[in-house]
Amino acid sequence: MSYESELQNGEEWSELFRILTTPLFVEFMKRPERLLILFTGNQWGKNVNIMKSYIARFMGKHPVESKNLRPDTRIRTYRFCSETLPNDPESSQANRNTIYPVLKSMIPKRLIKKDITQRSPIMTIADPCQGGPDFYVEFVSYGQELQSQAGVQRASVYIDENCPRSFFEEQLPRLLASDGDIVIGMTPALGQVTWQFEHLYEGARTIYRTPLVRERYKKRFNEDFPEIQNTGVDSDICVLMAATDDNPYYDELVFKKNQDEEKLVRLGKHPVYKSLGEFKKHIITKDEYIKSKLGILDEESEDVRRYGIFRQVSGRIFKDFDQGIHAGEHIGKLFEEKGVPHEWAHFRGIDYHPHVDWHFCALALSPHNECFIYAEVIKSPERYVNAQIAQEIASVCKDYKYILSKIDPLAETTQGNTGLTTVDDLNTLFSEFKREGIGTGGYWTSWDTKSTRGREEIKKRLKNSRLCGRPFNNRRVEMGRETYLPTLWILPHCKVTIDYLKNWRLEEWTNREKLETKEIKETPMQRYSHIPMVIEAIMKEPAFRPRVISNAPPRHTALQYGRT
Numbered sequence: 001m002s003y004e005s006e007l008q009n010g011e012e013w014s015e016l017f018r019i020l021t022t023p024l025f026v027e028f029m030k031r032p033e034r035l036l037i038l039f040t041g042n043q044w045g046k047n048v049n050i051m052k053s054y055i056a057r058f059m060g061k062h063p064v065e066s067k068n069l070r071p072d073t074r075i076r077t078y079r080f081c082s083e084t085l086p087n088d089p090e091s092s093q094a095n096r097n098t099i100y101p102v103l104k105s106m107i108p109k110r111l112i113k114k115d116i117t118q119r120s121p122i123m124t125i126a127d128p129c130q131g132g133p134d135f136y137v138e139f140v141s142y143g144q145e146l147q148s149q150a151g152v153q154r155a156s157v158y159i160d161e162n163c164p165r166s167f168f169e170e171q172l173p174r175l176l177a178s179d180g181d182i183v184i185g186m187t188p189a190l191g192q193v194t195w196q197f198e199h200l201y202e203g204a205r206t207i208y209r210t211p212l213v214r215e216r217y218k219k220r221f222n223e224d225f226p227e228i229q230n231t232g233v234d235s236d237i238c239v240l241m242a243a244t245d246d247n248p249y250y251d252e253l254v255f256k257k258n259q260d261e262e263k264l265v266r267l268g269k270h271p272v273y274k275s276l277g278e279f280k281k282h283i284i285t286k287d288e289y290i291k292s293k294l295g296i297l298d299e300e301s302e303d304v305r306r307y308g309i310f311r312q313v314s315g316r317i318f319k320d321f322d323q324g325i326h327a328g329e330h331i332g333k334l335f336e337e338k339g340v341p342h343e344w345a346h347f348r349g350i351d352y353h354p355h356v357d358w359h360f361c362a363l364a365l366s367p368h369n370e371c372f373i374y375a376e377v378i379k380s381p382e383r384y385v386n387a388q389i390a391q392e393i394a395s396v397c398k399d400y401k402y403i404l405s406k407i408d409p410l411a412e413t414t415q416g417n418t419g420l421t422t423v424d425d426l427n428t429l430f431s432e433f434k435r436e437g438i439g440t441g442g443y444w445t446s447w448d449t450k451s452t453r454g455r456e457e458i459k460k461r462l463k464n465s466r467l468c469g470r471p472f473n474n475r476r477v478e479m480g481r482e483t484y485l486p487t488l489w490i491l492p493h494c495k496v497t498i499d500y501l502k503n504w505r506l507e508e509w510t511n512r513e514k515l516e517t518k519e520i521k522e523t524p525m526q527r528y529s530h531i532p533m534v535i536e537a538i539m540k541e542p543a544f545r546p547r548v549i550s551n552a553p554p555r556h557t558a559l560q561y562g563r564t
Helices: 003-008 023-030 046-058 099-106 165-175 195-201 211-221 249-266 276-280 286-294 299-307 329-333 386-396 422-435 453-468 495-503 512-517 530-539 556-560
Strands: 035-040 077-082 112-114 122-125 135-141 156-160 181-186 206-209 228-230 237-242 345-351 358-365 370-379 404-407 475-478 481-484 487-490
Touching: 023 046, 023 237, 035 046, 035 195, 046 099, 046 156, 046 181, 077 099, 077 165, 099 135, 156 165, 165 181, 165 195, 181 195, 195 237, 206 211, 211 237, 211 299, 249 276, 249 286, 286 299, 345 530, 358 386, 358 530, 370 386, 370 495, 370 530, 386 422, 404 422, 404 530, 453 487, 453 530, 487 495, 495 530
Parallel strands: 035 181, 035 237, 077 135, 077 156, 156 181, 206 237, 345 404, 370 487
Antiparallel strands: 112 122, 122 135, 206 228, 345 358, 358 370, 475 481
16 A cells, blocks of 8 residues: 555544644654654653654655665564563553553554564564565563663664663664664653763764753853754764643643633633633733643753753763863863973872772962863773883873872772882882983872862862853952952863763662652762862862962963963
């Protein structure tokens, strides 16, 4: 049967044709990327729109040809993933599978040759338009053993809501033979957006935002975005964002609701309004209707639940860190010719572990309290001995003189083979390196592990850097008094430092049911913690303060580096 014939038989496809086409859906359908993510407000209609796009594939009418199912398509199984399986009797109301009923309501019954069973959650469906072989829709849950999903190839994978990162990564090899794609539909929730933020949102090549989402960004964060933002990231990822209000169903619903209310007024049966004039003063708007349904929300919760904006709720420790602001190429260019000034205050530290990579970084503090992280070394003690790691650190430190050289207290543990500590080794080695003309020596001591003041200092400096926008712009005059905001910047070649500041976050629960009964975890995860721990340790020290440079003009730093 032809596609046109199916259109004429509208009764069978009535659920499909009832879905109104929106600008976001049009953009979603034409995107060629292999990884498409919809981040939307509550009740925007992710499932129905995504199912509509899959049915276009099944009918061979998707605008991106590579996504169409054709009679000669070799891999004919689609995988739909969610928190629970469709027939799971133990799933709660909140976590029930919503994909299966939406898909089944859209496909004519005559095409479903075999429905799912408790033992086999796979639908067998006849080719609707092109007379090809049957195809299959397989339902899986995040709780299933990953090994049970391995070794098979799929044409496409749809992931509904939040899933563990390990589950997502396991889907990627399933698409190699088909050159398939992944679609993710997600309404962010407080505490749930974790790896998706940096891996999907910040890793996207293209981000599409509806006008309402862009207006919200402008209102809340004073950030202007084009409708389609090309981020410059080299990836095959596209993110599409929409607000609850972008669902055209609410326009119809509110119109009908007001129409029904007006009829009651005209008939004299309205319980509140006795005249049309009184009623028209209280006609409900779509905005009021949505607010009444979502409940009373603070600004941050409204960002998430209504607009799909989750920048402040991703579990990140340093939520204000923005690579474009704090570690852009323009920062590195400031020091290309002369390097970081020697007369500034310099500090360094090592996060030490006997079997995990050592993480070293060096910081410089300008006379006007601007901190720049300018060097890093990451070396494995499993592959290199202490002397080799120490020599590389001494080499990148060049001829700078360091006020502080701090290391994790774990390095004070006595080594069984020598009777000395790692700190003893470092101090001996750096003294020898100085005699050989490598570095300037230095005395290493362990850092304080009790105070959390260093972490708050990092947060304060990152926030101030956002206010200043660029280095050497931190001077403020209030009531005739001159001050300099403490800021933090990272030279762009310090890629591990950038990665860790961006990705360090709180530990997460493995599924949404935990979030319904437990508070968000307050313990930072070990991964990505190493460089931040070094910076924290240095910034909490009393000696971490700008060096006064005598006879320096008021704008010494800015003038020296060509900034006014």
